[in-house]
Amino acid sequence: MTDVDVAKLALLSRIAVSDEELAELGREIPEILAFVEQISEAGGELTKDVGDHYNVMREDGEPHETGEYTEAMLAAMPNTKDGYLQVRKIISQD
Amino acid sequence: MDSSKLTIQDARVLLDEGKITAVDLAARYVARAKERNEELNAYLEIFDDVEEQARRADEIMAQGNATALTGIPLAIKDNILIKGHKASSASKILENYVASYDAHVITKLKDAGAVFVGRTNMDEFALGSSTENSAFGPTKNPHDVMRIPGGTSGGSAAAVADGLAIAALGTDTGGSIRQPAALCGVVGYKPTYGAVSRYGVMAAASSLDQVGTLATTVSDAEALFETIRGIDAQDSTSLPESSFAAMRAPKKIGVPRHFLTEGVDADVLEAFNSSLKKLEEEGYQIIEVELPNIQYALASYYIVNPAEVSTNLARYDGIRYGTSHKGEDLLGDYMQTRGEGFGKESRRRILIGTFVLSSGYADAYYRKATAVREQIRDDFRKVFESVDVIATPTSPTPAFKIGERSSDPLEMYAADIFTVPVNLTGVPAISIPMGKVNRDGSNLPIGMQFIAAHGADSSIFSIGKEFERIVGA
Numbered sequence: 001m002t003d004v005d006v007a008k009l010a011l012l013s014r015i016a017v018s019d020e021e022l023a024e025l026g027r028e029i030p031e032i033l034a035f036v037e038q039i040s041e042a043g044g045e046l047t048k049d050v051g052d053h054y055n056v057m058r059e060d061g062e063p064h065e066t067g068e069y070t071e072a073m074l075a076a077m078p079n080t081k082d083g084y085l086q087v088r089k090i091i092s093q094d
Numbered sequence: 095m096d097s098s099k100l101t102i103q104d105a106r107v108l109l110d111e112g113k114i115t116a117v118d119l120a121a122r123y124v125a126r127a128k129e130r131n132e133e134l135n136a137y138l139e140i141f142d143d144v145e146e147q148a149r150r151a152d153e154i155m156a157q158g159n160a161t162a163l164t165g166i167p168l169a170i171k172d173n174i175l176i177k178g179h180k181a182s183s184a185s186k187i188l189e190n191y192v193a194s195y196d197a198h199v200i201t202k203l204k205d206a207g208a209v210f211v212g213r214t215n216m217d218e219f220a221l222g223s224s225t226e227n228s229a230f231g232p233t234k235n236p237h238d239v240m241r242i243p244g245g246t247s248g249g250s251a252a253a254v255a256d257g258l259a260i261a262a263l264g265t266d267t268g269g270s271i272r273q274p275a276a277l278c279g280v281v282g283y284k285p286t287y288g289a290v291s292r293y294g295v296m297a298a299a300s301s302l303d304q305v306g307t308l309a310t311t312v313s314d315a316e317a318l319f320e321t322i323r324g325i326d327a328q329d330s331t332s333l334p335e336s337s338f339a340a341m342r343a344p345k346k347i348g349v350p351r352h353f354l355t356e357g358v359d360a361d362v363l364e365a366f367n368s369s370l371k372k373l374e375e376e377g378y379q380i381i382e383v384e385l386p387n388i389q390y391a392l393a394s395y396y397i398v399n400p401a402e403v404s405t406n407l408a409r410y411d412g413i414r415y416g417t418s419h420k421g422e423d424l425l426g427d428y429m430q431t432r433g434e435g436f437g438k439e440s441r442r443r444i445l446i447g448t449f450v451l452s453s454g455y456a457d458a459y460y461r462k463a464t465a466v467r468e469q470i471r472d473d474f475r476k477v478f479e480s481v482d483v484i485a486t487p488t489s490p491t492p493a494f495k496i497g498e499r500s501s502d503p504l505e506m507y508a509a510d511i512f513t514v515p516v517n518l519t520g521v522p523a524i525s526i527p528m529g530k531v532n533r534d535g536s537n538l539p540i541g542m543q544f545i546a547a548h549g550a551d552s553s554i555f556s557i558g559k560e561f562e563r564i565v566g567a
Binding site for chain 1: 191192194195330387390393394396397404408411412413414415416418421423424425427428429430432433434436438441442444445446448449450452457458459461462463465466468469503504507
């Protein structure tokens with residue numbers, strides 16, 4: 001069975017997981033992976049392209065007037081100050 | 095008037111002939127929804143502006159501008175944005191999030207004068223098969239309240255089945271409209287990928303998600319679809335009208351027998367076979383078909399889905415909107431917000447997705463799953479050269495009991511065996527009631543699934559209506 005470091009996955013995923021749940025996930029995830037690993041028996045070449053999908057571009061320009069949605073977006077934010085989203089300082093002085 | 099049995103077409107006649115106003119019709123549905131919701135938990139919220147919406151519908155009718163959906167009470171899944179209303183995807187991380195704009199489908203329905211009764215319960219972020227993964231408690235199946243309604247659009251299916259709305263919107267990522275429709279005894283339709291804009295619909299797995307309809311008849315599911323469909327500049331995956339085939343009444347029905355040998359309950363298979371027999375007696379040709387790679391569909395799906403889910407759900411970090419918890423530092427803010435905000439299945443899928451996309455594993459898992467998906471797509475293309483539709487049961491079993499599978503994720507995933515190939519390939523499919531089977535004294539509905547080629551949505555409606563006439567419910 002595939003060895004999985006669930007604590008590392010939780011950190012990469014930015015999710016705080018209790019020790020109890022880590023133990024549970026440590027059992028479940030390898031079981032789920034063991035199930036999906038059956039695709040290794042299927043044919044199909046690995047290709048770079050992803051099927052019928054392609055990127056869609058639009059012309060540069062102003063899709064709407066500046067400020068049209070500012071208030072609505074600010075209303076949804078947990079912390080704002082003077083019309084801006086307020087976030088934590090992440091660069092320390094020392 | 096027994097409003098629990100009204101179709102869109104019935105209601106249209108009553109409204110157009112002035113036998114009832116939209117305000118009165120809406121009031122009946124609100125009253126019933128309030129009465130029944132305590133037991134069923136189909137709605138997370140019954141809106142307080144329903145009368146106001148209905149009054150607008152009456153004005154549209156008074157001006158002579160009524161269309162199919164004007165004044166029709168609908169239920170809307172909680173992952174579709176309605177400006178000014180909460181939209182939570184049944185998650186604590188968006189518990190108090192109020193939508194700041196309308197989804198494209200909502201704009202279309204508002205223009206038509208449809209009336210939204212409320213927002214319906216679901217598996218959190220559309221991850222699950224039973225609606226047990228809601229942060230706000232499970233929805234109960236109206237046919238037996240000890241059982242699940244299916245999922246993830248379980249609230250929408252239960253609401254339609256119990257007459258708490260005439261029809262509903264859901265989303266279908268791996269069967270999330272069709273499976274609950276089957277288990278609640280209503281019609282559930284998943285359009286061709288790209289037929290309906292997903293602007294303003296919360297993404298689960300973007301290459302699989304599609305908005306669709308739940309109703310009591312195929313005609314109603316079609317009428318609602320016709321109102322919401324169409325290309326949208328805000329969704330680059332939405333398709334122009336030219337992508338859709340002209341209606342061709344299906345005559346040849348393909349059945350992948352090799353795929354129905356394991357894990358299907360005997361009485362479900364028996365009902366499926368006897369339904370096919372009735373179709374054959376009406377002149378349909380039943381042809382055995384082979385889909386050589388379909389056995390890998392579930393495994394491929396449960397790699398592609400968590401991979402895309404882990405990516406899409408990265409946006410819920412408590413910084414710009416939604417629930418926000420404080421940690422020791424910025425990383426701690428993220429960890430706490432997401433740890434407390436996401437439910438168990440969401441956490442599990444995000445971790446699996448992170449694993450299958452991680453360096454050193456992406457080739458063996460994600461890229462391989464994508465390659466297998468392409469093969470399944472080719473298999474379907476080939477089969478549709480010789481048949482018009484493919485038939486399978488929608489779900490291998492009727493509704494199971496609440497709690498019966500919640501401790502075993504793999505057993506839960508197995509519920510999607512017949513529905514996920516449709517999302518992997520992007521083709522349209524419908525589930526239509528196919529009778530009932532008995533479990534512990536309860537008569538439980540099951541569904542027939544018809545799958546058509548990419549863009550052949552009109553063929554689905556054609557055979558669907560014929561199936562209703564020939565087999566009945």
